[in-house]
Amino acid sequence: xxxxxxxxxxxxxxxxxxxxxxxxxxxxxxxxxxxxxxxxxxxxxxxxxxxxxxxxxxxxxxxxxxxxxxxxxxxxxxxxxxxxxxxxxxxxxxxxxxxxxxxxxxxxxxxxxxxxxxxxxxxxxxxxxxxxxxxxxxxxxxxxxxxxxxxxxxxxxxxxxxxxxxxxxxxxxxxxxxxxxxxxx
Numbered sequence: 001x002x003x004x005x006x007x008x009x010x011x012x013x014x015x016x017x018x019x020x021x022x023x024x025x026x027x028x029x030x031x032x033x034x035x036x037x038x039x040x041x042x043x044x045x046x047x048x049x050x051x052x053x054x055x056x057x058x059x060x061x062x063x064x065x066x067x068x069x070x071x072x073x074x075x076x077x078x079x080x081x082x083x084x085x086x087x088x089x090x091x092x093x094x095x096x097x098x099x100x101x102x103x104x105x106x107x108x109x110x111x112x113x114x115x116x117x118x119x120x121x122x123x124x125x126x127x128x129x130x131x132x133x134x135x136x137x138x139x140x141x142x143x144x145x146x147x148x149x150x151x152x153x154x155x156x157x158x159x160x161x162x163x164x165x166x167x168x169x170x171x172x173x174x175x176x177x178x179x180x181x182x183x184x185x
Contacts, residue, residue, distance in 0.1 A: 038157045041157075052086065054171075056082075057148075057149045060082065060149075061172070064147070067175075076095075077117070079097070080118070083095050092119065092152065094150040097114070097148075098111055098113065098148075099143055099144070100123075100128055102142050111125055135172065136172065143179070144174055145173050147171045
């Protein structure tokens with residue numbers, strides 16, 4: 001019984017002792033503080049990169065929409081280089097530019113042409129049909145330019161709850177100064 005009473009007294013003394021409380025709190029709180037700081041940084045960088053990618057896709061789409069001459073491989077290579085520059089990409093990026101036409105009689109979209117850079121295939125007719133819900137309502141024989149970009153965001157810190165994310169953008173723009181943007185063939 002004496003052992004139990006002694007242990008109880010020592011436990012009560014330990015519990016009421018306030019020496020070095022701030023040090024213990026600091027040791028416990030510091031890792032959580034650093035984790036929260038790292039998480040804020042990673043999430044901010046992820047949203048910043050996503051915003052930059054979307055702005056780059058809109059810039060490229062707008063550039064192409066203003067073209068009155070046919071586009072060729074050199075032009076698309078330059079646009080791809082511009083995309084990589086604007087996004088400050090450190091990972092692999094992809095770019096797919098397609099021109100899609102609406103046919104009122106057939107009640108469906110058709111792909112006029114599609115060209116890519118990076119590890120992505122040109123758009124197929126079945127892909128165009130699967131995108132019907134994403135494309136705008138258009139009058140007969142109207143065309144839109146689709147710009148699809150992909151960039152991979154790799155977080156600096158692995159253990160903050162965000163893993164590698166593929167940032168995909170899908171932007172469509174109507175040609176501005178000509179009824180269509182042609183591919184030089």
